[in-house]
Amino acid sequence: MPSIHFICRDRLNLHRVSDDGEYESGNWGVTAADAEKLIGGMIYLHNTKSERSYFGGRIKMARPVVTDDARSVRFVFRIEPLQEAREVRWTGADHGMAWTSGVVED
Numbered sequence: 001m002p003s004i005h006f007i008c009r010d011r012l013n014l015h016r017v018s019d020d021g022e023y024e025s026g027n028w029g030v031t032a033a034d035a036e037k038l039i040g041g042m043i044y045l046h047n048t049k050s051e052r053s054y055f056g057g058r059i060k061m062a063r064p065v066v067t068d069d070a071r072s073v074r075f076v077f078r079i080e081p082l083q084e085a086r087e088v089r090w091t092g093a094d095h096g097m098a099w100t101s102g103v104v105e106d
Helices: 032-038
Strands: 004-009 014-016 023-028 043-047 055-066 074-082
Touching: 004 014, 004 032, 023 055, 032 074
Parallel strands: 004 043
Antiparallel strands: 014 023, 023 074, 043 055, 055 074
């Protein structure tokens, strides 16, 4: 199952969006192909790569958003939060400047 880890300090751009408990997180600079691949997979949010995830869950959908920054199209993920997605160690890209793990196959 594909998964992705992001550094998302202090719950930045993480919002509850439905009465059934789903959240949205974004604006993430991933490709359209990766966003599509991640639907049904897992997302893990961390304050730092050395800390375990504080939030995560199953990705239900991905929607593009247009921004003014260098990467004009980014993605917002709709998430079903899951307890088992908390306290997960970072896996994937872990060099000093990495803000995402990239897509990882678990």
